[in-house]
Amino acid sequence: MENKSHTVGIHRLAVLSVSLAAAMVLSYVEYLVPISTAVPGIKIGLANLVVIFLLYRLGLPAAAAVSMTRVVLSNLLFGSLPGMAYSLAGAVLSLSVMALFRRIRFFSEVGVSVLGAVFHNLGQILVACFMMEQAAVFYYLPVLCLTGTVAGIVIGILAAVLVRKVPDFDRTGKKPQKAETGSGADQTDKEDSAI
Numbered sequence: 001m002e003n004k005s006h007t008v009g010i011h012r013l014a015v016l017s018v019s020l021a022a023a024m025v026l027s028y029v030e031y032l033v034p035i036s037t038a039v040p041g042i043k044i045g046l047a048n049l050v051v052i053f054l055l056y057r058l059g060l061p062a063a064a065a066v067s068m069t070r071v072v073l074s075n076l077l078f079g080s081l082p083g084m085a086y087s088l089a090g091a092v093l094s095l096s097v098m099a100l101f102r103r104i105r106f107f108s109e110v111g112v113s114v115l116g117a118v119f120h121n122l123g124q125i126l127v128a129c130f131m132m133e134q135a136a137v138f139y140y141l142p143v144l145c146l147t148g149t150v151a152g153i154v155i156g157i158l159a160a161v162l163v164r165k166v167p168d169f170d171r172t173g174k175k176p177q178k179a180e181t182g183s184g185a186d187q188t189d190k191e192d193s194a195i
Contacts, residue, residue: 012058012062015058016054016058016062016065016066019050019053019054019062019066020066020069020070022050023047023050023051023066023067023070024047024070024073024074026046026047026049026050027046027047027070027074028074028077028078029046030043030044030045030046030047031074031078031079042143042144042147043151044151044154044155045116045117045120045148045151045152045155046155047067047070047074048094048113048116048117048120048155049155049158049159049162050066050070051063051066051067051095051098051116052098052109052112052113052116052155052156052159052163053159053162053163053166054066055095055098055099055102055112056102056109056159056163057163057166057168060095060099063095063099064095067091067095068088068091068092071084071087071088071091072084072088074087075087082131085127085131086124086127086128087124089123089124089126089127090119090120090121090122090123090124090127091120091123092123093119093120093122093123093126094116094117094119094120094123095116096119097115097116097119098112098113098115098116101115108156108160109156109157109159109160109163110152110153110156110157110159110160111156112156113152113153113155113156113159114148114149114152114153114156115152116152117148117149117151117152117155118144118145118148118149118152120148121141121144121145121147121148122141122144122145124144125137125138125140125141125144
């Protein structure tokens with residue numbers, strides 16, 4: 001029993017490590033190809049692809065661990081400390097909203113992704129308002145919501161494909177004979193048994 005538990009722990013750690021590495025690579029790609037616009041803070045949010053995948057496959061704790069670690073490491077490596085404050089606020093609010101609406105059957109991966117993108121931008125705006133002590137930054141919010149919606153749709157579609165196409169693994173790390181798929185609340189009870 002102890003041996004099996006040890007194997008599961010190692011397997012889960014390996015999955016999270018690979019997921020973190022993938023999120024870091026996507027963050028770096030986004031850093032290398034910045035989007036130049038008149039409105040600061042517009043990003044595609046490529047790393048959110050990994051977070052949504054983990055949210056549906058391993059649940060909130062795993063998604064939160066990778067998301068927060070990625071934010072801290074990416075800002076230390078190719079960002080800034082003030083940028084970390086914006087990113088953390090956006091990530092916490094985004095992940096909280098996604099975890100909540102992920103449990104509602106009506107919302108697919110795309111809907112959850114869009115909400116995550118919009119609330120990520122809202123979190124950053126709230127921090128900017130607090131740090132700059134001026135509410136004028138809220139004028140950026142409509143544009144950020146629009147771009148967040150577009151980016152959220154793209155990331156959500158990609159995440160939905162990953163959730164359906166990447167096979168599940170049982171607790172021993174072996175592929176099951178038939179991988180179940182689904183979205184929304186269908187997989188809520190499956191989170192603890194996946195991977």
